[in-house]
Amino acid sequence: MVDTELRLRLAQDMRLLVTGRLSNDDFDDSYYDYYRDSKDPAVRVIGEFCWALYSSDVLWPYYLKGWHEIGRETKRTATYAFLFLHTNREYGYPLEDDTSGRILRTFVQSILVILGTTLLVCAWLAFSCRDPDLGWLMTGTGIGVLGLSAAFWKLGRLAANTHWQRANAMGQLDVWPFLSRDAVAEANGHLYLLEQFIPPTISQT
Structure with missing residues (x-):
């Protein structure tokens, strides 16, 4: 199942979270209210990916910038996830069994x-x-x-x-959540959305 509306909401929240404009507490609220139990597997899995970028155990909210800024490779993965959320593709990787x-x-x-x-x-x-x-x-x-x-x-x-x-065994994990680089190439029409996201050149990978 593809929940387009919820995918776009998650894409916006992820964009703000990764660029240090949405606090961990604010994303927590959205994650538990909307994403964790979504019927769209892509929303559930990508939502969990975002949720794992920070700690919920600290006593105060913080942003992913400065000391808490995530690494370039993680940002790269977030970019692919952001693009994926703007497609109508079904999530093709196996889900965790339990x-x-x-x-x-x-x-x-x-x-x-x-x-x-x-x-x-x-x-x-x-x-x-x-x-x-x-x-x-x-x-x-x-x-x-x-x-x-x-x-x-x-x-x-x-x-x-x-x-x-x-x-x-099912896909190319370096472009997760896409299954292949060909699938990424087909989504390049959405690259204009990344102007305020992060710089890696996906189209050349």
């Missing part, structure tokens, strides 16, 4: 890291209070919890690598 599972793994991993670190701090306090038995118990438990967190991380990496291996 997005909810990935989110759950990330959440559990974060909890385990916090718990493991807390246990190690408590172990240090126990040693400081001359209670070595409790200290060693907490040290062992903390290391075990952090090891479990690492296992969740490896599981997530394995799933991600499998997904991108499937994607790489």
Whole structure:
């Protein structure tokens, strides 16, 4: 399904976000309200790409400029995504099989890291209070919890690598979300939209 109206809305938000004119908090609002659960796969995936460009955990809003400015390669990917949103092409890459599972793994991993670190701090306090038995118990438990967190991380990496291996077999990832450079060439009629976006010359790749 292609949701043209929502694609254009996301393209505008992405343009402002990447060029440092839309804060992380403002994009967060749009992402959760409109893009995350869109029926258009391109909107969902590109929306998630934009959402991953910043952190939502800081206590204040910020813009992607200065210290927070994204790299040139990421901007290049954003350019292709911006162009793609102005086409009527269906998103051709495979979607992740279990997005909810990935989110759950990330959440559990974060909890385990916090718990493991807390246990190690408590172990240090126990040693400081001359209670070595409790200290060693907490040290062992903390290391075990952090090891479990690492296992969740490896599981997530394995799933991600499998997904991108499937994607790489279907298209040319250097022009994602387009499947091929020929598809990019067909979208070059929209290049005039990029005058205020970023400079890379897509037409020559």
